[in-house]
Amino acid sequence: MSLGADRSYKMKLRDVENAFKYRRIPYPKRCWLNELPTNSETMATYFGDQDWDWGSDWDWGLWLCQCQCLYQCLYQCLCQCLCLGGGSFCRGATFFGVQSVELIALLAISCTFFLFMHTNKLNSRLKEMEVKLQPSEFSALGLTSNHVSGHDAGKHDDINTLHGTYQYLKSTGQLTHLTAAQLNNTPRAQLDTIFFNRVTKTGSEKMMELLKILGKRNGFEARRDVEGFYEVVLMDPTYAKNFLHSDVLNSTGANTYTKHVAFIDFDLLNEPWPIYINLVRDPIERLVSWFYYARAPWYLAERRETFGEKAVLPSVEWVRKDFNECIEEHDPECVYEQMEMGNLGDHRRQSLFFCGHTTSVCMPFNSHEAMQRAKRNVEEHYAVVGTWEDTNTTLTVLEGYIPKYFAGAKEEYYALRSRLGNVNRNNFRPTLSEKARALLARNLTREIELYQFIRHRLYKQYIALRLDLDPKLREAN
Incomplete structure (x- = not known):
């Protein structure tokens, strides 16, 4: 050229x-x-x-x-x-x-x-x-001091982590006698039914899809409630008894039933106990998730299509509202006052789903009494309460404590991870500012404590399973 x-x-x-x-x-x-x-x-x-x-x-x-x-x-x-x-x-x-x-x-x-x-x-x-890459084995997580560097030791020793829970159980002498049988509430069930009283915005849709898949594999029927314009989360005793007979107790074979509903005490209604399971999520992340989920165009369109004119479309200003500004400017929608009884519809009370239907105890927001009752119900009546924030741990515990229903859960989950991982996911959620997160944390102290208690229990159940498989870990340094 x-x-x-x-x-x-x-x-x-x-x-x-x-x-x-x-x-x-x-x-x-x-x-x-x-x-x-x-x-x-x-x-x-x-x-x-x-x-x-x-x-x-x-x-x-x-x-x-x-x-x-x-x-x-x-x-x-x-x-x-x-x-x-x-x-x-x-x-x-x-x-x-x-x-x-x-x-x-x-x-x-x-x-x-x-x-x-x-x-x-x-x-x-x-x-x-x-x-x-989440922990599925003790060696992968480093559940011995040999695997913990000085830089990470403080983080790992946090009782709200799996390693921290292990070290706590070891230092208090509980590790020596810990077994999965002690922590397994499944044998106490009087019905061959899993009752999944799902908490809003915890990834429960993903669990429902997994139950459908496992139902075909393990031979049980995965059922759910009929979707309505309003979720009936709180029930009086008469309503609750009618609901149980018409929806939950009317199946003869092995089955699961899923619904957004507060914890039901089957003893109070003189009914046989099912196998309780549930999921939780970081309380702050739940609030952010619901705030933007309720504003998602596809969610609004879906409700309009399902419920017609009953689903009134909100204003453009409401849809465009930013959660960070809502928190920092003390917008009434984003003010989480202590002990208030209202605002059931914004799902601020994760504890409600474990506390029960006694409104005087369970409705006051962020109350100590509601938290304590929720802890007691989790400890005494739930087989497993997991979280997708610890996916492998949750699936392992479900497989170990409820094998009839959850055998092969990890295999099925990862075989269909692209489908299950995006169920009901909102990919257009802005990031929460540190200032807004700090303001929320100050108003959600008991909700956060309950969440950490449940995760600690999940880790304890997981550790017990691993100890049963490898007793040498009880003596690990």
């Missing part, structure tokens, strides 16, 4: 680049690979032998870089083909009735959309890998 031709080519290439620049089309960043293909044949050679299996477990970092390289290659090849092909094409000619610059814009937007979709896929895969 002559000097003049080379200069002409560079000018044409610059014209195309300017089209990207001034039309605000994203210019592809340079990949870490030193050399990139500069023609279609080389590009086909480079990318043609790649295995584009988006569901595989290969190196996702390399995959993302290759996607970035593909974007850059398409861009470079397009520029070269247009500028070397005819000259006039770069100066505004049309191609099938479309301006060349518009064609470039369309191709660039298509590439950007392609990258956006598969970057989302990468984020999902990374989250799944984080879940897989």
Whole structure:
């Protein structure tokens, strides 16, 4: 190529680049690979032998870089083909009735959309890998002092962690005699029924999907309540007894029943006890989740479609409200006053689902008495209360303490993780500011204490299972 031709080519290439620049089309960043293909044949050679299996477990970092390289290659090849092909094409000619610059814009937007979709896929895969890296064995977590570095020792010794719970049980002498049988309430059940009185915004939809899958595998029927415009969470004794007979106790075979409802004391109603299970979530994260979930367009549209005119659409101002501003500016919607009896609809009381239906005790927000009753009910009546924040631990405990229903739970969960991991998930939730988090924490002290108590119990159940399998761990240093 002559000097003049080379200069002409560079000018044409610059014209195309300017089209990207001034039309605000994203210019592809340079990949870490030193050399990139500069023609279609080389590009086909480079990318043609790649295995584009988006569901595989290969190196996702390399995959993302290759996607970035593909974007850059398409861009470079397009520029070269247009500028070397005819000259006039770069100066505004049309191609099938479309301006060349518009064609470039369309191709660039298509590439950007392609990258956006598969970057989302990468984020999902990374989250799944984080879940897989949660503790499933003592050695993986480092449940001996040999596995704990000085830098991490303080964090691991926190009683609200699995390692901290282990060290606490060991230091207090409880580890020597701890067994899973001591912590297993399943044999006390008088019905072959799991009663999942699910707490709102804890990932209960995901558990319901898992129960459906396990029902086919383990031979039980997974049932749920009939969806209504209002959730009946609190019931008087007459209503509760009628509900149990019409919905819960009317199945003869092995089954599960799921509903948003406060803890029911079956002794008070002279009814046989089922196997109680539930899920919890960090109280602050629950509030944030509900705030934005209630404003999600798809949630509002779904309710409108299901309930028609009864589901009144909120104002645009309400939908656009920001939770951080709501907390920091003391908006009435986001003021969590101590001992208040109202605002049942915003699901601020996780404790209510474990406390029960005595409103004078269980409704005062963040009360000590409600927390204590909830703790007692969890300890005495629930087989397992887990959390998706400790996925492997929760699934292991469910498999170990309720094997008839949850055998194969981990296998089924990870086989369908892409489906189960995104059930009812709101991916457009803004981040909570540290100031707002601190303000919430001061108003949720008992709710947070209950949550930590339940996680401590879950860890204790998990540790007991591992000790039964490997008694040597009782003497580990």
